Amino acid sequence: MEIRAIKIRERGNVPRNMAKQHRRASRDAYQQIADIHHRENTPKRFTKEHAQAAGYRKRSGEQFTFGSKAFWGSYTGRKLRKHGHTLPLVFTGKTRERARMTTITVTTNRGQLRYAVNALNFNPWTREEFTRLLPSEIEALGQHWDATYNRVLDSDLNTGMRFI
Numbered sequence: 463m464e465i466r467a468i469k470i471r472e473r474g475n476v477p478r479n480m481a482k483q484h485r486r487a488s489r490d491a492y493q494q495i496a497d498i499h500h501r502e503n504t505p506k507r508f509t510k511e512h513a514q515a516a517g518y519r520k521r522s523g524e525q526f527t528f529g530s531k532a533f534w535g536s537y538t539g540r541k542l543r544k545h546g547h548t549l550p551l552v553f554t555g556k557t558r559e560r561a562r563m564t565t566i567t568v569t570t571n572r573g574q575l576r577y578a579v580n581a582l583n584f585n586p587w588t589r590e591e592f593t594r595l596l597p598s599e600i601e602a603l604g605q606h607w608d609a610t611y612n613r614v615l616d617s618d619l620n621t622g623m624r625f626i
Contacts, residue, residue, distance in 0.1 A: 485570045487614035492573035494610040495603045496566045500575055503599055507592055508558050513550040518591050521550070551592060557581045561592075 506512040523536025533539045542548050545555070552558050557579050565576040582589045595603075 488570045491610040496573035
């Protein structure tokens with residue numbers, strides 16, 4: 463008896479196809495966490511709670527007694543009098559509006575969000591405050607990345623067939 467060919471059918475992520483599936487899953491995972499970060503974390507950058515948690519630098523006037531002459535002459539007092547708020551990283555609100563628009567670039571190794579918030583570049587510490595990630599945000603984004611990566615790999619229905 464002679465064996466002419468043995469047919470081996472591989473299902474799922476076969477080793478020859480693994481690099482391509484890894485790149486696709488990684489790219490999808492970075493896209494997912496970039497979208498989540500922009501949708502959920504970016505608006506928090508302009509809240510007092512996030513400023514306190516992230517350790518934003520104290521603004522001029524925040525150390526003065528509310529209502530004092532020194533307070534009303536400071537940056538915080540002028541902002542409160544003119545615009546009716548004391549939100550961090552916000553004066554007129556244009557920066558917060560422009561932060562709603564972003565360009566997301568994703569590769570297999572990273573996801574990058576580009577914001578057109580030029581006003582944050584005038585002070586070196588405001589840009590750093592805006593881009594600072596909290597440990598809880600890093601952990602949540604990492605969990606989303608893992609879940610998306612595993613979901614994409616598990617959904618692969620590619621099969622490979624070889625003849626021996």
